[in-house]
Amino acid sequence: MEGTGFQLELTVRFAETDAQGIAHHAAFLVWFETARIEYLRRFDGGYRGLREQGVEATTSEVYVRYVRPAHFDDRLVIQTRCSELRGARFRFEYTVERDGETLAEAWSGHACVDGKTLRPTRVPAWLVEAITAAEAAA
Amino acid sequence: MEGTGFQLELTVRFAETDAQGIAHHAAFLVWFETARIEYLRRFDGGYRGLREQGVEATTSEVYVRYVRPAHFDDRLVIQTRCSELRGARFRFEYTVERDGETLAEAWSGHACVDGKTLRPTRVPAWLVEAITAAEAAA
Amino acid sequence: MEGTGFQLELTVRFAETDAQGIAHHAAFLVWFETARIEYLRRFDGGYRGLREQGVEATTSEVYVRYVRPAHFDDRLVIQTRCSELRGARFRFEYTVERDGETLAEAWSGHACVDGKTLRPTRVPAWLVEAITAAEAAA
Amino acid sequence: MEGTGFQLELTVRFAETDAQGIAHHAAFLVWFETARIEYLRRFDGGYRGLREQGVEATTSEVYVRYVRPAHFDDRLVIQTRCSELRGARFRFEYTVERDGETLAEAWSGHACVDGKTLRPTRVPAWLVEAITAAEAAA
Numbered sequence: 001m002e003g004t005g006f007q008l009e010l011t012v013r014f015a016e017t018d019a020q021g022i023a024h025h026a027a028f029l030v031w032f033e034t035a036r037i038e039y040l041r042r043f044d045g046g047y048r049g050l051r052e053q054g055v056e057a058t059t060s061e062v063y064v065r066y067v068r069p070a071h072f073d074d075r076l077v078i079q080t081r082c083s084e085l086r087g088a089r090f091r092f093e094y095t096v097e098r099d100g101e102t103l104a105e106a107w108s109g110h111a112c113v114d115g116k117t118l119r120p121t122r123v124p125a126w127l128v129e130a131i132t133a134a135e136a137a138a
Numbered sequence: 139m140e141g142t143g144f145q146l147e148l149t150v151r152f153a154e155t156d157a158q159g160i161a162h163h164a165a166f167l168v169w170f171e172t173a174r175i176e177y178l179r180r181f182d183g184g185y186r187g188l189r190e191q192g193v194e195a196t197t198s199e200v201y202v203r204y205v206r207p208a209h210f211d212d213r214l215v216i217q218t219r220c221s222e223l224r225g226a227r228f229r230f231e232y233t234v235e236r237d238g239e240t241l242a243e244a245w246s247g248h249a250c251v252d253g254k255t256l257r258p259t260r261v262p263a264w265l266v267e268a269i270t271a272a273e274a275a276a
Numbered sequence: 277m278e279g280t281g282f283q284l285e286l287t288v289r290f291a292e293t294d295a296q297g298i299a300h301h302a303a304f305l306v307w308f309e310t311a312r313i314e315y316l317r318r319f320d321g322g323y324r325g326l327r328e329q330g331v332e333a334t335t336s337e338v339y340v341r342y343v344r345p346a347h348f349d350d351r352l353v354i355q356t357r358c359s360e361l362r363g364a365r366f367r368f369e370y371t372v373e374r375d376g377e378t379l380a381e382a383w384s385g386h387a388c389v390d391g392k393t394l395r396p397t398r399v400p401a402w403l404v405e406a407i408t409a410a411e412a413a414a
Numbered sequence: 415m416e417g418t419g420f421q422l423e424l425t426v427r428f429a430e431t432d433a434q435g436i437a438h439h440a441a442f443l444v445w446f447e448t449a450r451i452e453y454l455r456r457f458d459g460g461y462r463g464l465r466e467q468g469v470e471a472t473t474s475e476v477y478v479r480y481v482r483p484a485h486f487d488d489r490l491v492i493q494t495r496c497s498e499l500r501g502a503r504f505r506f507e508y509t510v511e512r513d514g515e516t517l518a519e520a521w522s523g524h525a526c527v528d529g530k531t532l533r534p535t536r537v538p539a540w541l542v543e544a545i546t547a548a549e550a551a552a
Contacts, residue, residue: 013444013447013448013451014156014157014162014447014448014451014461015156015162015164015443015444015447015448017156017157018152018153018155018156018157019152019155019156019157019159019160019209019210020332020334021157022157024152024153025305025335025338026153026302026303026305026306026309027302029301029302029305029429030302030427030429033302033427033428033429034427034428034429037427037428037487047428047487048486048487056296058296058342058345059301059342060341060342061339061340061341061342062301062338062339062340062342063337063338063339063340064337064338064339065336065337066334066335066336066337066338069334071157072157072462073451073461073462151306151309151310151313152309152310152313152323153305153306153309153310158470158472163443163473163476164440164441164443164444164447165440167291167439167440167443168289168291168440171289171290171291171440172289172290172291175289175290175349185290185349186348186349194434196434196480196483197439197480198479198480199477199478199479199480200439200476200477200478200480201475201476201477201478202475202476202477203474203475204472204473204474204475204476207472210324211313211323211324290432290433290438291432291438291440293432293433294428294429294431294432294433295428295431295432295433295435295436295485295486297433298433300428300429302429347433348433
């Protein structure tokens with residue numbers, strides 16, 4: 001994944017570590033979610049705007065490959081891109097890096113649903129356009 | 139606190155430990171919440187019933203004194219009692235024990251609110267009676 | 277996955293829910309870890325014994341497909357089996373069910389490492405034998 | 415608490431919310447810990463340096479008064495000061511604010527212990543001096 005796209009920087013919290021002295025593997029999913037939210041923040045209201053429009057984004061799949069452990073207080077970069085966007089579905093890809101070294105690679109699949117009926121609903125057109133333009137530029 | 143009242147047993151999860159090799163101090167709040175829910179489960183629908191009646195229980199205060207660390211896979215007993223119940227407010231007290239040894243002592247203050255208006259609402263009479271009877275018996 | 281193998285029952289904690297009113301998708305990884313630990317508990321010291329022998333189990337991959345949401349206080353069954361065991365590596369498969377309905381399917385890859393050098397080390401022979409026998413019986 | 419001292423800004427993560435649609439009350443403890451770590455980062459190696467010197471900081475007490483709920487994506491300010499420092503013990507005070515409005519007030523008590531023996535050990539002199547100077551300036 002090229003480094004020209006969106007990236008989130010974060011610091012590993014002490015509460016995210018476990019008794020192996022490393023960041024717990026479930027913490028990565030929280031970081032990816034935070035990265036998606038920051039990714040979307042650049043567009044007209046972002047994730048919060050999506051929710052206020054009555055659209056919820058659900059997580060349908062997640063895959064992570066853990067390459068090297070992250071430690072307390074490590075400064076991480078989460079390279080994040082939206083790699084697919086079709087109908088109600090979208091997909092994100094992530095690379096977790098520390099000083100240029102890859103700690104994990106991951107992707108997650110999502111679907112937009114109507115906040116009331118919970119039935120699938122298309123990703124709003126304004127968001128499709130904004131993301132398509134952003135990924136084309138990256 | 140006497141050992142004749144309600145108690146929850148639980149096992150420290152690996153994800154609840156931190157890089158000091160002990161259960162993270164925030165995990166205790168999750169255990170206390172779980173203990174309150176199990177405490178209330180004995181009464182007519184319990185916490186879930188309360189929520190279905192449109193009443194939410196909020197947490198207004200919490201205090202914990204940590205005496206000894208808990209470790210991964212430790213089998214803990216959370217002694218739990220409802221020590222006060224007045225109008226919209228109620229209070230729980232806890233002792234965390236491992237093999238009879240005290241690891242922590244704590245209490246938490248709560249208030250019932252209407253799930254829609256979020257304004258304080260009295261603890262439902264059926265619950266006041268059930269808890270009062272249970273604590274008198276303990 | 278057949279229902280004759282190991283299964284863990286657990287109740288969704290309130291702290292595991294999110295503002296969508298469902299169990300957060302990262303909570304599933306914590307449940308799978310708990311399921312692995314309970315799975316191993318049946319064998320001679322289990323995961324704790326492994327750690328006391330100086331062997332750490334690391335997580336190298338995880339995949340989850342979320343089919344239906346889990347809610348607060350849902351009683352879940354995590355069907356769990358060890359589907360592969362070779363050298364330092366092993367793999368678990370999971371199905372999360374509620375009243376016989378599948379909520380999620382998942383698998384995770386792991387490797388044993390020496391707790392001091394963090395270099396890969398074979399899964400101890402006693403554990404290979406115990407797991408192989410247990411899975412053959414299931 | 416005056417606003418002239420140290421403050422940490424953070425954004426409420428989606429994973430930190432619960433089914434009441436607000437930040438879970440245990441998340442505040444994680445934020446306070448993060449605030450302490452950032453507070454100490456200004457001084458010669460900070461918390462990480464403390465750990466590398468073989469000194470662990472343990473949490474012995476925590477108290478939180480929750481005034482108003484925090485929501486997903488809220489931008490919070492954690493006003494943080496070290497209010498006491500004596501022998502092995504120290505104490506922090508916190509105010510959680512959103513747009514100048516107080517959401518919570520809290521304090522926590524801590525003790526330094528030797529990382530190996532786990533016996534109390536004095537807060538290192540360099541840290542006492544640095545904190546005393548910083549608090550006098552605030």
